[in-house]
Amino acid sequence: MxxxxxxxxxxxxxxxxxxxxxxxxxxxxxxxxxxxxxxxxxxxxxxxxxxxxxxxxxxxxxxxxxxxxxxxxxxxxxxxxxxxxxxxxxxxxxxxxxxxxxxxxxxLQSLDAKPEPLAINAVLRPEVVLRDYRQISETEYVHRDKDNLKVKLLSSGMVFSYDKKGEEPLYMVKDYASRTLDEKASILTDYEDYFKYEYSLMLRAFVQSVRGVFNWQPWHWYMPAWNSKWMLKRSELEAILVRGVAPSFFTLFKATTAAGETIEFRTNGNGYSELEIRR
Structure with missing residues (x-):
């Protein structure tokens, strides 16, 4: 050495x-x-x-x-x-x-770029974007170090998926609507903390495993000044809890670019997450 x-x-x-x-x-x-x-x-x-x-x-x-x-x-x-x-x-x-x-x-004292609208780069070359992945079929790729991290190319975009085997399912509070205001606030905070953690895992798995897809740097995705417009709102989460039934997917982040493209991060609350990019 x-x-x-x-x-x-x-x-x-x-x-x-x-x-x-x-x-x-x-x-x-x-x-x-x-x-x-x-x-x-x-x-x-x-x-x-x-x-x-x-x-x-x-x-x-x-x-x-x-x-x-x-x-x-x-x-x-x-x-x-x-x-x-x-x-x-x-x-x-x-x-x-x-x-x-x-x-x-x-x-550094800080990272000081002013927030810019999210955009997808015009040219996406697999050999650059997916350099940390190996191709297993014409449209499918698997991460070189994580077999549970995959990408499927679509005619109009791509879908990343990450499956954490053995994950305990997210518990849904069935009687949320009848709880006191203080109890509701505490429950909401617990769910928000859970989804914040899930979002950070998705950023590490999806955004930080590719190159040259978005105009945002990886750290910009964590910053409220950049992402708050597109994140799951507290009122939206509360509406789900009031119903008491978990949806097939919780959409944690969904943005539409100026060009009409969509970027959506979602999780089923049971260890399976996706990032879908549509053009």
């Missing part, structure tokens, strides 16, 4: 790039293996999820303060990741260095 060294920016003289602060670097005399690369990212990022930056997606000015000088230079980034599950976002930039590579880590 090639030598890998960790360097941390000295506290007395913080290194900066725009409004970002360089917090450390990891160097390798040879290109990182996939296993070593992600082990390094996880050792710095902790338990959060690193999200890959899309060069064609919406640009956050704070992030571009780091990347613009690199992209305009000769030593361009090979890959860029962002993690947001911490006090301040952390950025990892993989750069070539001699015969090896280096990963630079930056801390």
């Amino acid at each position: 090639s030598a890998v060294c960790l360097w941390a920016a000295p506290k007395s003289k913080p290194y900066t790039a725009g409004s970002a602060k360089v917090v450390g670097a990891v160097e390798s005399k040879k290109p990182f293996s996939g296993e070593r690369l992600f082990a390094t990212l996880d050792s710095v990022g902790g338990t959060g999820t690193w999200m890959e930056w899309d060069v064609n997606g919406v640009k956050d000015p704070s992030l571009m303060g780091i990347l613009d000088p690199m992209l305009k230079g000769t030593n361009k980034p090979e890959m860029v990741w962002v993690i947001t599950e911490r006090a301040k976002p952390l950025v990892a930039v993989l750069l070539p260095k001699g015969n090896g590579e280096t990963i630079l880590f930056y801390e």
Whole structure:
């Protein structure tokens, strides 16, 4: 294994790039293996999820303060990741260095792009979009590391599916309509928390396993300023609870783009989820 060294920016003289602060670097005399690369990212990022930056997606000015000088230079980034599950976002930039590579880590004050309408990129090439999937038929793909994560191509779009075997079915409160106001509020919050978690799982499974589909960066999908218009409303959830019967699917997010395309995240509450994209 090639030598890998960790360097941390000295506290007395913080290194900066725009409004970002360089917090450390990891160097390798040879290109990182996939296993070593992600082990390094996880050792710095902790338990959060690193999200890959899309060069064609919406640009956050704070992030571009780091990347613009690199992209305009000769030593361009090979890959860029962002993690947001911490006090301040952390950025990892993989750069070539001699015969090896280096990963630079930056801390941002925030991710500061202004919300933009959701859009689907005009050209979707399977070899780019589905690079983490293997093709098993003319229209079907399976994730290389997760056999329960699949994609089916349609004449007018695609459907992603994720099946968590052995998942306990979502319990429906049958007497919600007769509960007190305080009880109703507590029940609603419990369901909202459940669906928020399910939505985050779908983002990791679907959005973060593809490249170049949407104009939003992976982290924008989590931000209320970006997604609130399209999320399942509290009033809609309450109407379901009043009926006391679970629908075949709970639609957690449904958007229509300016071009008339639809993007829908849904779950059956029993471990099975889908993302449907229609053009």
